[in-house]
Amino acid sequence: MTATLPAGPETVPTGPARGRAGTRAGALGRRARALYSFLGPSGTIAAAVLAAMLILAVGAGLFAPYDPNQASLLDAYQGPSMAHLLGTDAIGRDVLSRLIYGSRTSLLGPALVIACSTAVGVPLALIGAWYGGLVDAGAARILDLVYALPGLLLAVITAAMFGPGLTPAVVALSIAYVPFLSRVVRAAARQQRVSPYVDALTVQGFGPWRIGARHILRNIAPMVLGQSAVAFGYALLDLAGLSYLGLAVQAPTADWGVMVSDQDSMLRGHLLPVLVPGLLVVVCVMALTVLGARIAGERPERHPLWNRRGKRAGAE
Amino acid sequence: MTPRYVLLRLGGLVTTLLLSSMLIFSSLYLAPGSPENVIFGNRTPSPAARAAVRHQLHLDRPLPVRYWDWLTGVLHGDFGRSMVTDQSVSSRVGSGLGTTLSLVAVAAVLIAVLGLALGIAAALKPGFVDAAVNLFTSVSVAIPPFVAASILVSIFSIKLGWFPATGLPDGFWGHLRGLVMPAFSLALISCGYLARVTRNALREQLAKEHVQTAVGRGLPRRVVIRRHALRGALPPIITVIGLQIAGLFAATLIVETAFGIPGIGRLTVQSVSQKDFPVVQAVALLLVAAFVVANTVTDLLQAAVDPRLRTAGRTA
Numbered sequence: 228m229t230a231t232l233p234a235g236p237e238t239v240p241t242g243p244a245r246g247r248a249g250t251r252a253g254a255l256g257r258r259a260r261a262l263y264s265f266l267g268p269s270g271t272i273a274a275a276v277l278a279a280m281l282i283l284a285v286g287a288g289l290f291a292p293y294d295p296n297q298a299s300l301l302d303a304y305q306g307p308s309m310a311h312l313l314g315t316d317a318i319g320r321d322v323l324s325r326l327i328y329g330s331r332t333s334l335l336g337p338a339l340v341i342a343c344s345t346a347v348g349v350p351l352a353l354i355g356a357w358y359g360g361l362v363d364a365g366a367a368r369i370l371d372l373v374y375a376l377p378g379l380l381l382a383v384i385t386a387a388m389f390g391p392g393l394t395p396a397v398v399a400l401s402i403a404y405v406p407f408l409s410r411v412v413r414a415a416a417r418q419q420r421v422s423p424y425v426d427a428l429t430v431q432g433f434g435p436w437r438i439g440a441r442h443i444l445r446n447i448a449p450m451v452l453g454q455s456a457v458a459f460g461y462a463l464l465d466l467a468g469l470s471y472l473g474l475a476v477q478a479p480t481a482d483w484g485v486m487v488s489d490q491d492s493m494l495r496g497h498l499l500p501v502l503v504p505g506l507l508v509v510v511c512v513m514a515l516t517v518l519g520a521r522i523a524g525e526r527p528e529r530h531p532l533w534n535r536r537g538k539r540a541g542a543e
Numbered sequence: 544m545t546p547r548y549v550l551l552r553l554g555g556l557v558t559t560l561l562l563s564s565m566l567i568f569s570s571l572y573l574a575p576g577s578p579e580n581v582i583f584g585n586r587t588p589s590p591a592a593r594a595a596v597r598h599q600l601h602l603d604r605p606l607p608v609r610y611w612d613w614l615t616g617v618l619h620g621d622f623g624r625s626m627v628t629d630q631s632v633s634s635r636v637g638s639g640l641g642t643t644l645s646l647v648a649v650a651a652v653l654i655a656v657l658g659l660a661l662g663i664a665a666a667l668k669p670g671f672v673d674a675a676v677n678l679f680t681s682v683s684v685a686i687p688p689f690v691a692a693s694i695l696v697s698i699f700s701i702k703l704g705w706f707p708a709t710g711l712p713d714g715f716w717g718h719l720r721g722l723v724m725p726a727f728s729l730a731l732i733s734c735g736y737l738a739r740v741t742r743n744a745l746r747e748q749l750a751k752e753h754v755q756t757a758v759g760r761g762l763p764r765r766v767v768i769r770r771h772a773l774r775g776a777l778p779p780i781i782t783v784i785g786l787q788i789a790g791l792f793a794a795t796l797i798v799e800t801a802f803g804i805p806g807i808g809r810l811t812v813q814s815v816s817q818k819d820f821p822v823v824q825a826v827a828l829l830l831v832a833a834f835v836v837a838n839t840v841t842d843l844l845q846a847a848v849d850p851r852l853r854t855a856g857r858t859a
Contacts, residue, residue, distance in 0.1 A: 375559045375835050376566075377793035380827060387815040387823045388570055464687045468797045471689045472812050487689055494708060498697045505690035512685035 270521035273514035280511060284330040293321035295328035295481040304497050316500040317492050326504055329481040333508070336397055336475065337462035341455050343401035348409035349451060353439045355409075356416035367413075370406040378403030378465050386474040393466075396475035400465055404458055411454050415447040453523020460515035467508050483508050548846060556839045563831045564617075568610050571820045572602075600626075613824075622825035627817050632825045636807055640829070642711070643795055643806035645718070649726035650733075651788045658734045659780070662741025666749065667768070676738060683735030688794050691728035692801035699724060709803030725802045729794055733787035740783045744776035751775070778849050785841025792833040 263271055283290055292312075302319035305311055313322040351370075355363040378400050385399035386392075419425060420443070428438045444451070469475035470484030478485055483504035493501045588596070597603050601612065616623065622632035665676035686694075700708035711721040748754060749772050757767045795808030803809070807826045814822035 372559060372562055375838070376563060376831060377790065377834055379793040379796060380830055380834075383796060383811060383815055384567065384570060384823070384827055387818065387820070388573070391816070460685070468687055468689055472797060472800055474812070474815065484689070487693055493693060493697060493701070496701055498701075501693050502697065505693055508687060508690060509682070509685045512687075513681065516685060517681070 266518070266521055269517050273517040273521070276510060276514040277518065280330055280334065280507075283327050284334050287328045287331055291321075291324035291327040293324040295325045296320065296479060304492070304495065307499065313503060314497075314499050316486075316489060317497075322486075322500045322503065325481040325486060325500075326483070326507065329483050329486060329504060330507070332393065332470075332476045332480060333463065333467060333483040334511075336393055336466040337459050339397050340400045340404060340462040340466070341459045343397070344404035344408055344458070345451070345455055347401070348405040348407075349412050349444070351405070352409040352412035353416050353444065356413050356420050356443075357435050357439055363413075366409075370409060373402060374406040374410075376403065378461075379468065382465065382469055383472075383474060386469075391474045391477065393476050396466060396469050400462055404462060407458055407461075408451070408454055412447065412451055415450050416443055419443045419446055450523045453519045453521070456515050456519030456522060460512040460519070463508065463512055463515070549843065552839055552842055556835060559835050560832060563835075564614065564828055565610065567824055567827050567831070568613055569606060571824060572606060572609075617825075617828070623821040625814075625819055625822050627814075627819045627822075632821050635810065635822060636825050636829065639805055639807040639810050642804060643792075643799070643808060646722055646725055646729065646795060646799070646804060646806060647788070647791050649719075649722050650729040650791055651784075653726055653730040654733045654737055654787060655784060657730070658737025658784075659741055661734070661738035662780075663745060663773075665738065665742040666745035673742070676742065680735040680739045683731050684739070686731050688728045688732070688798045689801055691731045692724070692798060695724045695728055696802075711804060721802075721804070725798045725804055728801070729791055729798045733790070737780070737783050737787060741776070741780055744779045745772055748772040748775040778845060781844050781848060782841060785837060785844065789834045789837035789841070792830045792837070795830075 266274055297320060299315075299319035302311070302315050303317055305315040305319075307314045311321050311323065313326070316322055316325070351366055355366045381403045382396045382399040385395040389395040416439075425438060425443065428442060466475055467482075467484035467487070470482050471488045473485075473488065476482040476485055486504035487501055487508075489501055492498075594603070601609055613623065620633055622636065624631055625635060628635070661676050661679065665673045695706075696708045699705045706724050707721055711718055753775075754767060754771050757771045758764075762771075795806060796811055797808070798804070799806045799808035800812050807829060811823065811826040811830070813819075814826065
């Protein structure tokens with residue numbers, strides 16, 4: 228399959244990919260070094276933070292010391308102690324356990340939003356960029372209209388229609404984020420569309436779907452990924468805000484946005500249960516923004532991570 | 544800024560408003576469950592009573608007719624009556640509109656002053672100042688309004704007692720005192736963003752040949768920066784200020800709820816949880832209108848400032 232590939236831009240031999248093919252461990256180390264040089268120090272820290280959050284969210288049952296919803300009124304409003312590292316909230320629930328379990332809803336929501344809007348927005352952008360004309364103009368008009376409605380407002384209207392809940396909020400934000408992704412992707416895909424390698428592939432009889440999916444999309448993949456990461460951060464902010472308003476994740480469920488909305492604890496001077504989840508939201512968004520900018524901004528045309536076939540092509 | 548361009552933009556504005564008004568109006572009536580159920584609450588009405596209420600709310604007429612009635616009413620300032628309190632919607636909305644506008648105005652001033660000052664300082668003083676501003680912008684763009692609100696309340700209301708945690712005190716100065724913290728939490732994200740864009744745009748201009756020429760001609764540094772560098776950096780700065788201010792209207796939902804400010808943002812959230820459709824429609828339409836108008840004004844200002852857009856329009 229790969230042997231007959233035409234000499235597209237991704238088949239040019241690369242500089243940094245020249246390491247000796249050694250042991251398995253050596254290959255792994257090379258891969259790690261390549262990843263580090265791709266992400267840079269700040270990007271690596273951001274990726275590590277996000278990986279840690281992901282591990283906590285997946286293994287919440289293993290890491291959380293208590294049940295997140297186990298209330299005990301005798302233990303209400305406790306400060307940090309060995310038994311409760313971050314103290315307890317108004318009805319004696321362990322704050323640390325709620326934070327760990329809360330990462331599930333807080334991260335799953337925006338992940339779904341970005342998965343949906345990428346799945347809709349990127350093909351839409353590619354089709355528009357390929358065919359141009361009426362298809363493109365029509366799609367652009369509709370997207371402009373969606374872009375004119377703030378995502379938060381769309382989600383609030385949806386909550387008015389279907390009642391508050393995570394699902395309506397995710398659906399509304401997915402729609403609102405389609406233009407955010409597809410506008411940028413369309414612009415990049417249009418640039419690729421007129422480049423010589425696309426003409427070369429067309430002349431060789433490859434269809435638009437294959438060229439779009441295997442060549443254009445692959446060349447703009449870093450940009451798509453970076454934009455998705457940034458959008459993930461924004462969606463996290465929006466969803467946490469909606470949960471804060473009581474319109475997305477509902478109160479007894481542990482969620483960062485819900486936890487910040489606990490005004491009673493705060494007015495009693497008990498700040499940890501409110502400020503720590505807020506801090507986690509900020510840290511996550513910062514990490515996503517840094518990582519997204521790093522992935523998209525670098526746009527490494529010839530980077531080993533985006534060029535798995537480079538070495539073989541050079542040997543041919 | 545040809546008249547043609549202005550007309551085109553205004554046409555786009557009206558189209559967007561019409562389409563979003565259709566969307567807002569129909570969405571709430573296409574929601575599952577009949578709107579009149581809000582009035583009956585938990586009771587199960589007799590068919591005759593239900594029919595009477597449906598007639599009173601004009602629900603027995605087809606959707607396009609209702610939309611037309613509603614739209615003509617809206618254009619005359621009549622938004623119907625609240626289904627929960629039976630007050631006229633315009634009086635409920637009108638009492639909060641001033642508060643929201645003053646909140647957005649204070650936040651807009653904060654954004655423009657702080658964002659520009661920080662951005663210019665960072666661009667002109669590389670090294671420590673630049674690094675400090677960079678740190679501030681990277682953190683502040685990740686702090687959502689509701690987290691900023693809880694941080695500000697915990698410091699300035701609970702620890703120091705300088706500002707009220709919720710509500711608006713009476714009188715002009717009381718209003719201003721009550722709006723300081725909400726405006727800050729509203730402005731924080733945009734401030735960081737504007738500072739970053741200002742810095743980058745100004746840096747880019749400072750490196751350009753026309754600025755070098757101005758310096759070489761022996762013009763005072765002040766004049767070079769103000770008349771040559773800043774002038775050229777204006778287009779992206781105006782875009783960002785405009786977009787950010789437009790975005791503030793959606794964020795008032797969260798900030799007004801957090802601080803208990805009686806504006807239309809809080810009214811929206813309350814009406815959504817009460818399923819008070821006529822009020823939701825009115826405020827949603829107002830917020831979208833504010834957002835779209837702010838966007839259009841930005842585009843027009845852009846064309847007024849950037850001579851390239853002007854000449855392009857003339858030759859076309």
